[in-house]
Amino acid sequence: MILVTGATGALGTLVAEHLAGRDDVVLGTRDPGRLAASSPVRRIDFDDPDSLAEGFADVDVLLMISAGYGEDDAVTARHGAAIDAARAAGVRHIVYTSLTADGDHLPYALPHRWTERRLRASGLSWTVLRNGLYAELLAALAAPSADGRITAPLGEGRLAAVARADLAEAAVRVVLETPAHVGRVYELVGEETVGGADLARAHGPHVTYEPGTLAQARAHLAASGAEAFQVPMLTGTYSAIAAGFMARTGGDLRELLGRAPRSPLAAGVA
Numbered sequence: 001m002i003l004v005t006g007a008t009g010a011l012g013t014l015v016a017e018h019l020a021g022r023d024d025v026v027l028g029t030r031d032p033g034r035l036a037a038s039s040p041v042r043r044i045d046f047d048d049p050d051s052l053a054e055g056f057a058d059v060d061v062l063l064m065i066s067a068g069y070g071e072d073d074a075v076t077a078r079h080g081a082a083i084d085a086a087r088a089a090g091v092r093h094i095v096y097t098s099l100t101a102d103g104d105h106l107p108y109a110l111p112h113r114w115t116e117r118r119l120r121a122s123g124l125s126w127t128v129l130r131n132g133l134y135a136e137l138l139a140a141l142a143a144p145s146a147d148g149r150i151t152a153p154l155g156e157g158r159l160a161a162v163a164r165a166d167l168a169e170a171a172v173r174v175v176l177e178t179p180a181h182v183g184r185v186y187e188l189v190g191e192e193t194v195g196g197a198d199l200a201r202a203h204g205p206h207v208t209y210e211p212g213t214l215a216q217a218r219a220h221l222a223a224s225g226a227e228a229f230q231v232p233m234l235t236g237t238y239s240a241i242a243a244g245f246m247a248r249t250g251g252d253l254r255e256l257l258g259r260a261p262r263s264p265l266a267a268g269v270a
């Protein structure tokens with residue numbers, strides 16, 4: 001049996017759509033009441049060990065979607081608990097959605113690398129999907145204001161953005177054929193890069209790109225009601241893109257998909 005965690009999230013929803021109708025798939029979420037799904041649903045909360053002992057019973061392959069919202073110690077604790085519970089329940093193989101190697105400058109890289117290390121030491125069979133940053137995330141971080149200006153502090157930086165739908169499809173291909181992917185680490189970044197000016201053009205002639213500073217973005221985020229841990233996460237994302245660390249294209253996405261990746265601009269802005 002295959003269990004997909006985080007099934008109400010944006011990535012989990014897309015994965016669940018691909019797997020709908022299969023009789024060997026179970027969806028896991030913290031709140032099963034929110035899921036009107038065609039597959040059976042179990043309550044899975046990495047912060048609640050009881051839910052994991054029951055939820056992982058009879059599971060052979062676990063698609064562990066990262067639960068990266070929180071301080072590093074909160075995220076590593078929940079990922080560690082999930083891996084321990086999977087091993088105790090007899091799960092054979094974990095597929096983990098991690099972060100591209102080029103993301104090592106991002107503030108949220110640490111819990112991903114910690115989880116990868118923990119998986120390697122777990123004695124379980126595993127595959128790591130090192131996802132690039134979503135095209136949809138970039139579009140949200142660099143959305144135009146009401147007066148048609150994109151002020152995200154991306155400078156001339158560009159991102160090898162990847163459509164979330166492509167990452168979902170790649171994850172599905174791996175979970176359905178885990179023996180072919182044992183011990184593999186896949187770099188799943190886009191094949192095109194996107195910058196602030198491209199986003200402005202994609203929105204139409206009424207939108208301009210006028211990048212601000214990191215200090216301005218930090219102040220804006222802090223005043224927006226974002227949680228404290230989110231402010232460095234987001235400013236660090238702008239900074240890494242602006243500094244040119246997130247622009248490496250290529251990787252393994254085309255191989256896993258068996259086709260060219262979707263256009264990141266179409267995925268993010270359309």
Ligand SMILES: NC(=O)c1ccc[n+]([C@@H]2O[C@H](COP(=O)([O-])OP(=O)(O)OC[C@H]3O[C@@H](n4cnc5c(N)ncnc54)[C@H](OP(=O)(O)O)[C@@H]3O)[C@@H](O)[C@H]2O)c1
Pocket residue numbers: 005006007008009010011012028029030031044045046047065066067068069078097131132133134137
């Ligand atoms: N590559 C990128 O650009 C990028 C951008 C943002 C985030 N991410 C990471 O990739 C993950 C999936 O992305 P997304 O777009 O689907 O994010 P999302 O829509 O915000 O969904 C958040 C996910 O975290 C899960 N989660 C939160 N706390 C949990 C817990 N205690 N136990 C188990 N699951 C928990 C949620 O599952 P429930 O169904 O239980 O609510 C949901 O799947 C995120 O959680 C984050 O770690 C990647």
